[in-house]
Amino acid sequence: MARKDYIVGSSNVFEDLDHPRPAEALAKAELARKIGTLIAARGLTQAAAAELLKIDQPKISALVRGRLAGFSLDRLVRFLVLLGSDVEIVVKPRTRARGRARLMVA
Numbered sequence: 455m456a457r458k459d460y461i462v463g464s465s466n467v468f469e470d471l472d473h474p475r476p477a478e479a480l481a482k483a484e485l486a487r488k489i490g491t492l493i494a495a496r497g498l499t500q501a502a503a504a505e506l507l508k509i510d511q512p513k514i515s516a517l518v519r520g521r522l523a524g525f526s527l528d529r530l531v532r533f534l535v536l537l538g539s540d541v542e543i544v545v546k547p548r549t550r551a552r553g554r555a556r557l558m559v560a
Contacts, residue, residue: 477557482522484559485530490518492537507533 468483469476493503493514500514507514517525517533531541548555 478527479522481557481559482525482527482530483520485527485534486517486520486522486525488539488559489530489533489537492534492539493518496537507536 463470466476466480468479473479493500498506500511500518504511504514513524516522522530534541
């Protein structure tokens with residue numbers, strides 16, 4: 455039997471990279487992707503998006519490039535609302551089969 459030259463990862467790349475808070479990092483990345491999609495769909499320039507979101511243009515650049523160190527989940531949710539999106543937060547019991555509770559963006 456041949457030896458595998460790869461490792462099968464999880465569904466969270468941040469977990470695979472041993473990020474200290476992988477679920478939060480993945481949620482932030484997914485919210486940032488949605489923000490970037492909304493900005494593009496509306497045909498906004500980075501300057502126009504910055505004005506709408508009440509931040510400066512370099513922060514928009516960082517956001518759409520996935521540099522999220524200066525962005526909290528709360529701030530990203532606020533940006534989605536400013537871009538005209540409804541945001542729902544659902545809290546429910548975890549399923550027994552899954553084991554640990556999780557944070558996810560649908």
